[in-house]
Amino acid sequence: MAELALIDDIRAASRLMVRELGFMDATVAATDYPPSAVHTILEIGIRGPMTSGELGDFLRLEKSSVSRLVRKLIDCGELRETQDEEDARSKLLSLTAKGRRSLEALHAFGRRQVRGALATLTDAEQRTVREGMMLYARALRQSREEDEAEAAA
Numbered sequence: 001m002a003e004l005a006l007i008d009d010i011r012a013a014s015r016l017m018v019r020e021l022g023f024m025d026a027t028v029a030a031t032d033y034p035p036s037a038v039h040t041i042l043e044i045g046i047r048g049p050m051t052s053g054e055l056g057d058f059l060r061l062e063k064s065s066v067s068r069l070v071r072k073l074i075d076c077g078e079l080r081e082t083q084d085e086e087d088a089r090s091k092l093l094s095l096t097a098k099g100r101r102s103l104e105a106l107h108a109f110g111r112r113q114v115r116g117a118l119a120t121l122t123d124a125e126q127r128t129v130r131e132g133m134m135l136y137a138r139a140l141r142q143s144r145e146e147d148e149a150e151a152a153a
Contacts, residue, residue: 010136023035029109031102036065036069037069037073039059040079044094044095045099045100045103051092055093077099079094079095079096080094081093082094
């Protein structure tokens with residue numbers, strides 16, 4: 001079992017990262033959008049067209065939140081809805097030309113932010129950060145999935 005000091009140190013580092021990455025601000029990544037909208041643009045841009053349901057599952061947002069978010073991004077010209085050719089009952093969300101420009105700006109902002117932070121570390125420390133973050137993210141997901149399976153049982 002992890003010791004309390006270790007747990008508290010990881011929690012403190014997680015809170016600091018959230019603040020340093022700007023997620024406490026009303027808008028993030030030099031946009032006029034909240035974090036959920038920024039993540040929507042990034043994930044649809046990276047993964048390709050998806051339904052609102054898939055987006056909600058991926059971002060772990062409730063259906064009503066996804067509906068409002070999608071509507072706002074469509075109204076702002078970032079997303080478009082098109083009929084799914086394989087399932088006429090479904091609509092796929094994809095980026096518009098404006099959305100692709102926003103995606104590139106988000107990537108540039110994020111890469112600049114990470115590059116600046118990594119510049120203060122040695123190559124070995126950079127690799128340690130990457131591995132540690134990947135392991136921790138995977139462990140968080142696994143723990144959540146186990147908790148959900150336990151609650152469903």
